Amino acid sequence: MAAREIPMDGVKTERQKGELSVEFAQKIVSILHEVTGGNVNVMGRGGVIIASVQTERIGSVHEGAKRIMAGEISELAVTEEMAASMTGAKAGYNGAIEFEGRRVGCIGMTGDPERAKPLQKLASVIVQEELAKEALLQERRQTLNEMADEIEGISDQIRVLAINGSIQAAKLGDKGAPFKVVVAEMSTLAGEITATLRRIRMEAEKL
Template identity: 35%
Template sequence: MCTCTINKFIFCAFYLSMLFVIIYTNTFAKEMDAVTMKLSSRLAQSIVDNTMKQIPYNVNIMDENGYIIASGDKNRINTLHVGAVEAIKRRKTLPMTDEVGSYGQPGINMPLIFDGKVVGVIGITGKPQTVTPLASLLKMTAELLLEQAEQNKNEVKYENSLNSFLYQWSQVTDDINKNTGLLLEADNLKIDISKPRNVIAIQCPPEVIKQFRIDSADLSLPITANTVLIFTYLPSTIARCIELCKKKEFNIGIGDSTTSIGISVNQALRTLELSKIFINENYIYYKDIKFIDSILNSNIYSDKIISNFRQLEDSDTGKELIETIYQYIKNDGNVVKTSNVLHIHRNSLNHRLLRIHEIFNLDPRKTVDLFKLYLGYIYFTYYSYKS
């Protein structure tokens, strides 16, 4: 096989290997220096090792001062490469046709340029005319990696700034125009906070939160390992979230649409909480639980009624009476519907209602007394869950 054919074969194999190196070493993007954007010795050695699996030449990577930070010859690491020093000085590719003591061997040295600065040098030992194409590909790989790392750094910086802004914004319960700092930050992040938004609170496994996809116009903020807030003004996003949560049986709460986003955040989280406490999958919007929330915030409970509920909870018969109160209220005091739900005869239901009357001194058949029982049930259920 002629030398030309061999070189073509090596060139093709090396090119394919570089595609692998780009993908493989991208996982080491965090190894880039965040300030100077230069290759770390660990990342450089990873590139060298993977490259030398594909080509029969030694590869060196030097830092911005010409010192070898990665090499197929470990004895050369931390030594000065005179060819690299000259390539850095001239800012151009330099072939070395002769050996220069123990600090330089024949080969090619190509400076790595990033953001207009020389940040390192790629060197491959061998005949310059043979290894130059390989060095060019390796240089391209390293520079692409630097660009990707810079992009990743900017994305992380933006994400951190966005999360910080969203956290502060989520605390605002009054006029956002009073907070000049947040207005400026929103402008920098290109977020229009003058638009009324709904906040959606979703509880789901942590791995689902990471994979959760939202519209590009929406914003999301994880607040715990299993709770995420979504800020949206799109009805389609709300509909999609409700559909997903019903399908996956995730808990969801949706606050009112407002520019005082902190209010909607509190409403969404409160809806999430009360839907769990009262085990009602139909509690999705804050308006669904607003009445219960208002009752709980008014502190109009009766200690005696709550005490009676707690005594009933201590026995199976008592628990049946508590469930009877709940279903009787839920079914609007309709004896037939309540009996069917409880799977008991109407006479049995009437007997239970009589027992409830005797225990609470409140007649469930009377509207005012039934409302008092309802208030007691709400407070009893809420405080039982909290305790």
């Protein structure tokens, strides 16, 4: 079978800057291996294999993926003959992982290119879905943290008012007794808000 390369014209430089975390890549490899039963590799910047069913390949450079990450091509079918003359490559099918207009990685399925191609396409779809889930969770975490920051600002204002109220109540002596009650309630409220903030931030971290 002849090698087939699909050129990727006009790839912008910024697309080469995205990369997948090792943790996320390994999660993807595990999911895809379970679904397809095949050997899966995920490559990041420079074509370096960052996750693989064949763990001994992690850290090595996949020559085909390197070209994909450089924007020279978007997909590459590697035959046994090609693999023999390529660095870190085995027969299979490799394709770019695109997300939100950025080239964030490359995923490859080992095996006969014709058989590996549909599995690689399926893998790409699964990766897109997982990336979308991760992005949604990140957005939710950010929203919760922003809400927590706003509430924290309100809590700080309440504390300042409580301190000022306490000072004024002290100046009034016995006449300031009613203010002391209000100040105590404000301090209690500020404490409750702080406790709620901790819970919000903890929940955000769990996402």
